[in-house]
Amino acid sequence: MKKAVITGIGIVSPVGIGKDEYWHSLEQGKTGFRLVSLFDTSALNVHRAGEIGDFDPVPLLGKKGLRTLDRSTRLINVAAKLALDDSGLEITEENSCTIGVSIGATFGSLHSIAEFDRQGLVEGPKYVNPSYFPNTVLNSPASQVSIRFKIRGFNATISTGFCAGLDAVSYAADFIRLGRADIVLAGGVEELCEETFLGFYNLGCLSGIDGSEPVSCPFDVRRKGIILSEGAAVLVLEEEKRALERGAEIYATVLGYSNSFDYESTIDFSHNGKGLGNAIKNALKEASLAPEEIDYIGSCANATRGLDRMETLVVKDVFGKYAYDIPVSSIKSMIGETFSASGALSLAASTGCLHRGFIPPTVNYEEQDPKCDLDYVPNAARKKMIENALVLTADPYGNNIAMVIGKDAR
């Protein structure tokens, strides 16, 4: 079985464009929340989100071919371009068929879908512009990456909500391990739009819904909900030998992963997290690592009451006493909840930890919750060289995925 290594990272996030700016912001504990400008929130109680301010794809992508692309598609194309540039790879006629694209996206196309449908309802179906129809398929962002960069090996889109980003990376890693592809651009994307915002708002999931100032404070007893965000992350996964041969910089190796459903799951995460626990155990097994060899956990806690509690419970269950010695931090305190992009953004952050030797903080942490009593790296990053990191995502409908990455093994 071959090994999949990470040789390129492209990030578009509320705290920075490009991996260096992203890692730097995370290390500084910078947050990326601002007043929403993409749509009108005046009728609502919440006005802040992790909107990527002044996002302009033109400097990196050029003007050509951008006109009909929706925001998600622009975000993921910029991330893909940054990842390719970072990896130093060149896509040619010869290698194009050995390269794939695997992207997690769930609500990224929702605005395009709804707009298209509403135009038909309001103006009549004969007046709908067909050039916007291709944006209504959920595989449009990933497919536009293939079209723009001429990637012919394969193209996949996975839409498993919170887990989609890591699911897409695991799918990509399988393809490399099995020798079906040499290189895969893998990641996730989600755009901020009115429809998604309203959905989370009406479900009562957003922080600030009671009129207070929104705050993303995972694990803190004051936590009352998420700050919705947007972003895209693309990681270049490459077969190890090939990466070594071309002298590529290897940031990390994908050691193992597991996706495990929790049929006892509830929308408010009041369940005990058996599925997430299984996912972690299986991922460690596949990585051939003992629990004590994990040096850092990239948490998926997003400041909802149930999820942060459940994740803590699961970490204690799997790691026993050692749970208290592992730094567990949530970058969602800084970038917010990016849904299907979150797993890929978290993986990119953990890759930075391995590569640069730092642990990002959980910012906005003030008051301890007795049920959340692990080392959450409160408010300030730490300098620390680490070998292996575990990245988690859990979804309220029951999906869970855990992924283990390690430093280059040589």
Next chain:
Amino acid sequence: MIQKLRKQSLCSVPKMNKRVVITGLGVVSSIGIGWGQFWNNLLKGTSGISAVSSFDTSNHFTHNGGEVKNFMPKEFITEDRLESLNRSSQMALASTKLAFADSGIHPGYLNNYTVGVSLGTTLGDAQTIEDIDALLIEKKLIGRSNILKIPTYTAPCNIAKEYKINGPVLIFTTACAAGNYAISYGYDLIKLNRADIVIAGASDPFSRIEFTGFNQLNAVAPEKCQPFDKNRKGMMVAEGAGMLILESLESALQRNADIYAEILGYGLSCDAQHMTQPSVDGVAMCMIKAMKEAGIQKEDVDYISAHGTGTQANDRTECAAIKQVFGDRYKQIPVSSIKSMIGHTMGAASAIEGVTCALVVKNDIIPPTINFETPDPECDIDCVPNKARKHTVNIALNNSYAFGGNNASLVVKKYI
């Protein structure tokens, strides 16, 4: 003291040595609920196309579609659950129940195994989004239960909850090729030892968005779908679900299961050219990769279940690709499109066609391409016109292509 495990190999994923077989089939389609009725109607050449009734089409250019009008969710799902399930989930769950009943696996049996769900769809539940769009226009409040039905992945999660599943649960949204992506990932899950049994398939409800979009692209036929016919006028938007129970050969033999077919491998490719226009090279590469992974030669293919949507571009491109791949032999391979009968069920299409391929290799009968009237020199394949045909099929190739140039072909083999 830290107990260090020996790092013999950092990638200890087991080798791909398992054989994967299909042991249960479930279908929800306009020509039959359950594979028996569906198969009989396929062989008779029955059309499931009728006037669209789920929304007003008076302002559209065309008015026909492939709705499943006699689907009664209550026959499969208890009333207390029905409320929280969107149509996509209802059809997916119904076809799963049919497939499990067909496989002889009782729900209790699953407790001892790692079970996965691998589904495909184009939009998840388009109808929920469409209902909400109408409410948004009228500035009405969107209720909690409606919002909870939006996420694309509700169908696989609802199946997983119903059967208390603990394995991997995924959904692919690779548009009209999603079913093949889902089946092939299910095959990988078993091969890689990540699951013992996988529920694999796809579901898509009838969608106003798709109906309007394809109409605006001038891609919908007004009356009937006529794949490969010179005068073909387009596709027929439809709905449905197809589900397959996949398991390792040893597991199937152990429980003395009836085996429909074996999955030998699959191939994916991407056109990387255009969102809606297919490419001969992309489609050809997909078939070649599938055969390569399956370890078969082009001479081994006895039947091709075509993507065959009935649009000018698709059928012309697919036939050119078949010519390119199979050379001199291309006219000798029967190539039929069941979309001539049930229309294009979007993401569900290649799952329902996967069910069809399993039945073809099991029974050595090929369903026809109906509505075939005038040969097209650009589509001079043998499309099994209008009448089903007895034909020994050892290996079938199931083609599917999608928006974005996402191509997937699956190789299904007779189990002997």
